[in-house]
Amino acid sequence: MTKAKKHNPLSYLGWLGLVGVVGTNTGDWLLQLFLIYFFFFIYTNMPADELFWMNVRKAGFRAFIFEVAANSLILVIVAVLEHIKYISADMVTLVMRLYLISFVAAMAIFIAMLWQINRQERKYMEE
Structure with a gap:
């Protein structure tokens, strides 16, 4: 079987x-x-072994750091716009789009880092 x-x-x-x-x-x-x-x-x-999950953790940590920095920047922008009383419906839409774009950028960083780490791993295995 x-x-x-x-x-x-x-x-x-x-x-x-x-x-x-x-x-x-x-x-x-x-x-x-x-x-x-x-x-x-x-x-x-791709087999999900311990090395693969370690690579996922490395890539996830880098994407997490980017996401924290991007979200902090967006919060600063929102705070400044709120302080100068410039919040409108268009600004709410802009902030939502900024959060979505930062999330997609973090996801792209995660995918790129995981791909790069796996590529380096294959290169070392060939040598």
Whole structure:
């Protein structure tokens, strides 16, 4: 009997990319940013061993630090705009978009760092 192949749990995040497809069909560019989640399907056949999870932690920490810095900057912008009494409906929309863009940027950093760490790991294994 053959053993069923177990998928990497990180690959299930790729299904969030379907929200981006909905955004493409509706023309909403904020939802189109979810297309970045399709990159997680790359990890479907990658074994989820301890080294892989250590690499996920490294990449996640770097993305977390970026997200904290970006959110702090957005909060400073909101505080300054609120102090000068310039909050309107357009500003609320702008702040929401800034948060979404910072989240997508952090996700892109996570994916890029994880890809780079895995590439370096393969390079060291070949040598």
